Amino acid sequence: MNAFDLIIFDFDGTIVDSASGIAQCMAAAFERHHLPPPLPSDVRARIGLTLEESIRQLTDGLSDLDVAALARHYRELHASVAAPAIALFPGATETLAALVTDHRLVVVSQKARRGLLQLMEQLDIQRYFDLVLGSDDVTVLKPDAALYERHIAPRYPVARTRILVVGDTATDLHFAANIGASGCWAEYGYGDERRCRALSPVYTVADITEVTSVCAISPAGPRLVSRP
Numbered sequence: 447m448n449a450f451d452l453i454i455f456d457f458d459g460t461i462v463d464s465a466s467g468i469a470q471c472m473a474a475a476f477e478r479h480h481l482p483p484p485l486p487s488d489v490r491a492r493i494g495l496t497l498e499e500s501i502r503q504l505t506d507g508l509s510d511l512d513v514a515a516l517a518r519h520y521r522e523l524h525a526s527v528a529a530p531a532i533a534l535f536p537g538a539t540e541t542l543a544a545l546v547t548d549h550r551l552v553v554v555s556q557k558a559r560r561g562l563l564q565l566m567e568q569l570d571i572q573r574y575f576d577l578v579l580g581s582d583d584v585t586v587l588k589p590d591a592a593l594y595e596r597h598i599a600p601r602y603p604v605a606r607t608r609i610l611v612v613g614d615t616a617t618d619l620h621f622a623a624n625i626g627a628s629g630c631w632a633e634y635g636y637g638d639e640r641r642c643r644a645l646s647p648v649y650t651v652a653d654i655t656e657v658t659s660v661c662a663i664s665p666a667g668p669r670l671v672s673r674p
């Protein structure tokens with residue numbers, strides 16, 4: 447018997463390796479806005495926030511109007527600058543294909559829907575997901591439990607103990623805890639290791655293929671670190 451019925455995936459740093467593409471696009475947007483580009487490490491540390499919040503944290507005292515303008519420049523450049531540098535983590539397609547045979551799969555991302563769907567289509571993974579939620583599809587963001595209550599629970603009336611949340615940041619792990627689901631930390635992603643380990647995730651995976659072991663599709667599969 448499978449351990450879970452519903453798997454809620456984060457996107458950046460969990461399914462896709464997007465740090466380089468995001469950093470390149472952010473640099474191009476900053477330059478268009480006549481600002482010095484941020485360090486790639488600073489951009490990486492903010493993946494998982496909304497675009498606007500990332501920009502606020504990467505700039506000093508930028509007005510809301512300027513934040514909105516810079517975010518618009520980023521989105522204008524996304525298809526030509528960010529998207530070509532974004533790739534699936536190794537084994538992602540095979541993992542999703544295995545999981546979808548016995549589970550409902552959902553993506554919940556802080557990305558806006560347009561860019562999220564563009565990348566999912568580019569990478570040919572949209573077909574694996576029942577539901578895709580970008581930041582502009584929801585009324586609240588992770589880790590607020592209301593996101594689950596309003597946008598996911600009505601479609602999937604499953605026991606919370608049968609839900610797995612897979613993500614690379616503390617936000618994802620807080621979201622899992624807030625909705626009463628099991629949290630699976632993707633330690634290969636972009637989350638702060640100290641913060642994520644301090645939250646004692648139920649599961650920790652070293653690459654995305656290990657999620658199949660967590661879900662008991664392949665009991666003899668790769669290494670699984672379980673945390674009580």
